[in-house]
Amino acid sequence: MVFSRPWRALATGLAFLLVSMSPARAVELVVEVDGLSGDLEKNVRATLGILQENAERMSESRLRRLHLQAEADIEQALRPFGYYTPRIDSALTPRQAGWLARYRIDPGEPVRIADVAVRLAGAGQNDPALRKVAESFPLKSGDVADHRRYEEGKTRLRRRALSNGYLDADFDPAELRIDPAAGQAEILLTLNTGQRYRFGPVSLEQDILRPQFLTRFIPFAPGDDYEIRKLLDLQYVLDDTEYFSRVEVIPHPEQAVDGAVPIEVALDPNKRHKYTFGIGYGTDTGPRGTLGWDNRRVNSLGHRWRSQLKLAQVDASAQFSYLIPIDNPATDSLDLNGGLRETNVEDRTSRITSIGVARTDRDAPWMRILRINLEHERFQLDGSDEEETILSLLPGANWTYTRADDPLYPRDGLRWSVDFLAGVSPDATPYGQALMETRWVHPAGSRGRWILRQQSGATVADTLSDVPLSKRFFAGGDNSVRGYDYQELGSRNEAGLVQGGRYLVTASAEFEQLLWRQWGAAVFVDAGNAFDDTEMDLKTAAGLGLRWRSPVGPLKLDVAQPLDEPDAGWRLHLSLGSEL
Known part of the structure; x- marks a missing residue:
């Protein structure tokens, strides 16, 4: 059958429609x-x-x-x-x-950068921080024209401008010109910073603390150059005070007048009272428990009250502190403190009543404490005829340096401290004492670390009996020379009982390796002793340990053997806490 041309076109269209309607x-x-x-x-x-x-x-x-x-x-x-x-x-x-x-x-040959022109205009064109970022733009002449690095450089430059208070900063022009035929590219980039904004008035929305006191936490003054870092510092420092349950720092650049940005700080008060309770176990202390009560704000001047009751097998205490913020209230305080403490370690006991005052100044990574305490101590060694009593006035000072890449699990960190103490008493001749401690953590490969620590101390006194028992040096235990019991090492009296010493030397070297998830193992050597003359009789022990990175810090289970006493058995040590 032969179709005419119109019918042939209609048949073709119907065939296409049927094909397109057929299931795919x-x-x-x-x-x-x-x-x-x-x-x-x-x-x-x-x-x-x-x-x-x-x-x-x-x-x-x-x-x-x-x-x-x-x-x-x-x-x-x-x-x-x-x-x-x-x-x-x-x-x-x-x-x-x-x-x-x-x-x-x-892919062929990549297009390469022939010329880079990154310029600054506006009020920030001579800003050293911006110029440094502009000069370190990630693409240079001869580099492959990688769009990702181009955008990274733009983002870094604009972010720095905003952080430094150039809130209107924008690019004009921002061009990455590509000539594929020539295999070359050109960067034309100009950041117009606009004006530099300043801090304006700060409104603190709260009614629990005096405004004159709270404004001392603000790390800037109206008229200072606007910096986002300082806003973050304000957020962090107010969070750390524990005065408030919510802290929100809100800049309002849209309300700026003559370049001054008003700052709103929204604050919700925290609960006044804080109660804490804890139980635990350590081979140094045995079972232990703590009860704490803090008053976060005694008055509108930000004074605080802290108290704690601790009960343990070898150590029981009740302590209080009344803290008064001074100078920089975020870092400096005056501490009026006192308490009772009783220590029972094997063949000796000590009971202390104390009251004192301390000034603490923190300027990270340093901390300084100046203190003076009045202590009444009664102590006795088993077998002695009577209890000894010493009333002492104890001025002292401490400097501590701390740096760590992680507060709980440092792989690279250092803690160094030196403490000076003087003792003046009507019951004994005066004495002086110095103690230096160092703890160093250093990475070893991707999953290991070295942990080194040392202690060295010396007391200048006519005789050991002039030094209260609590101020004498002892060694041995979880954080001293493992393989020996808590404060087992020290000079001995005529009856063979450990009485402590005027000198202290301890050292430890440990290698720790993370093996699986949060579990690891360690091998270590400890050495040291406390002694009462210049002849050192160092005790050495070695052992192995199991490590678990718990949510609250490293849990350490160690077994150690004294190398000087081959007949002594292995001793178990269990402790919890960061190395620094």
Whole structure:
């Protein structure tokens, strides 16, 4: 049968309509990308449209259209990495089980930076911090024209401008000009900083503390250059006071007048009273428990009260502190303190009643404490005829330096402290004492660390009996010479009882390796002793340990053997706490 031309056109249209209305046959698809690796391959695969759709729901016609689009997708995916002239060999071939889409890619030579012009304009054009960032722009002449590094440099420069108070900073122009034929690129970048804003008035929205006291926490004054870092410092320091349950520092640049930005500080009061309770166990102390009561704000001047009751097998105490913020209230305080303490260690006991005052000044990483205490101590060694009593006035000073990359689990850190003490008593001749402690943590490989510590102390006194028992040196225990019991080491009296010493030397070297998740192991050697003359009789012990990185700090289980006493058994040590 022969159709006329109009009927032939109608038949062709109906056939196409029937084909397009027929159900699409599922496609089984394998896509191969050859010639690339690393980020280039990842970005190509993430950009290829043929890989972004579900092959099981894709018709053959849709597959062919996506294959035709693939070369454009690949070119687009390579450009951010500086490749503008790739050679692409693509093929779509049927297989028994479906289709194979193969793309062989030669990215070609990358476009390289021929010239970099990063300029500053506006009030911040001579700002040293901005100039430093501009001069360290991550792309230099001869580098591959990597769009990611270009955007990184822009972001870093603008972020620094905003942090330094140039709140209107913007780029004009910001161009990465590419000439694929020449294989060259040019960067034209000008940051117009606009004016530099200043801090305006600060409103503290609270009614529990005197405004005159609270404003002493603010690390800037109206008229100072606006810096985001100082706003963060204010947020952190108010959080740390514990006066408030919520601290929100809100700048209002939209309300700025003549470049002065008003600052709003929204504060919700914290609960006045804080109660704490804890139980634990350590081989030095045995079972222990603590009860604490703090009054976070005694009055509108920010004074605090802290008290704690501690009960342990070898040590029981009741202590109080009345803290008065001074000078910089975030870091400096005057501490009026006192308490009772009783110590029972094997063959000796000590009971102390004390009252004192201390001044603490913190200027990270340093801390300084100046103190003076009045202590009444009664102590006795087993077998002695009577209890000794010494009333002492004890002025002292302490300096501590601390740095750590992590407060709970440092891999690189140092803690060094030196303490000076003088004792003046109507019951004994005066004495002086110095104690230095060092703890050093250093990384060893990706999962190990070295932990070194030392103590050295000396007391200048006519005789040991002039020094109260609590001020004498002892060694042995979890944080001293493991393998020996708590304060087991020291000079002995005529009855053979440990009475402490005027001198102290201890040292420890430990290697710790993280093995699996939060679990690790350690090997260590400790040495030291406390003695009453210049002849040192150092005791040495070695052992192994198990470590668990708990949420509250490292839990350490050690077994140690004294090397000087081969017949002595292994001693177990259990402790919790950071090395620094």
